[in-house]
Amino acid sequence: MAITKTDTKEKIVSFATQLIETKGYNGFSYQDIADELGIKKASIHYHFPSKEDLGIAVFEAFMKGVHEHIAQIDFESLTAAEKLAGYFQYHAEVTLVKNHDASDCSHISCIGALTSEWNNLPEKMREQIDNFNNWHVGFVASIISDGVAKKEFCHVGSVEGQALLIIAATKGALLLSREKTSIEIYNQITRQLIEGLKCK
Amino acid sequence: MAITKTDTKEKIVSFATQLIETKGYNGFSYQDIADELGIKKASIHYHFPSKEDLGIAVFEAFMKGVHEHIAQIDFESLTAAEKLAGYFQYHAEVTLVKNHDASDCSHISCIGALTSEWNNLPEKMREQIDNFNNWHVGFVASIISDGVAKKEFCHVGSVEGQALLIIAATKGALLLSREKTSIEIYNQITRQLIEGLKCK
């Protein structure tokens, strides 16, 4: 299969995603992408007239990846703890392993990076992120509810509170792992979260 | 008491702190400060020749505030749960209440903001942050250890793992609160953390 004409567009989105994960939306420039792909800035503006357009495309691709991943999971065959472990693993893989090697901790997740820049983002990107976060809380809450129904989880507080805790801790764990250059920090924190939910 | 000659320097550090909390180190400029204080950019360069100098001064002031706060706590009179609650309250106050009003969620903590920008910070700032984070983990771990010794906390996993979880979740909780414009998210998450540690 030949390289399609729109291949450049995909490469731009792919590399821009990595740049957001490492340097943030406001931390990268069209020049960074031009250098990496061996093209000129003006060519990027052809595909994405404004940086906001590119940011929106990056986040859409991110969400598409998340939803495709979830669509292929056989939830029926998993315990709640396994679902949660899979969630944590995907969260790490989508930022670390997918594009790079597993020992590279220089990335944080796209959603975490953008949430960190909340006050400096274009309005349309904020709307995307807000919608995703709403969905995200519901998704994690559904895993917890399932575990409770199966007598597998004995959580304290509300299901929503536990879901928020997991999402907050996951974002923070990737920040700390990047700072310490050690994915083991992330693994340690996420293990604690799962163990903390299990019935004693 | 008359306004001292170095008062401008303190005002610069104070407002730069707020800018880091809201827009990040790479998200603010000397112009932002000049506009706020009614001075010119060149005057800021007189006090802080480079932006890195200013960033370092901001973080030193942040650390000084933390250590002064801790020095005035009467640890002997508190339960471990109270110590932890105080930790969470200070973490929120130092970013929200101190300079502003309690319903303003547009700030995240100085340390959280800077950790989010890890890959875009000058080397000397990274060293400061790394040192602080090391101390930070030890401090939270000591609170947990104390609670365990008093049979107040029955945690799962290692003490260090629990401390990392608390620090990660706190950073993430402030990010989510800012995004949702609701400090109640932060309160909900930190309550879960305390309840999760208590012996059942």
Add this chain to the structure above:
DNA sequence: GTCTATATATAGATAGAC
């Protein structure tokens, strides 16, 4: 679809008058 060239704005920073 990619290029060269350019417009415009703003960043961090310095020199030197007051």
Add this chain to the structure above:
DNA sequence: GTCTATCTATATATAGAC
């Protein structure tokens, strides 16, 4: 200690040739 003026670099973005 603060100012005006300026330097240099880089950002986003556009016009128009190929």
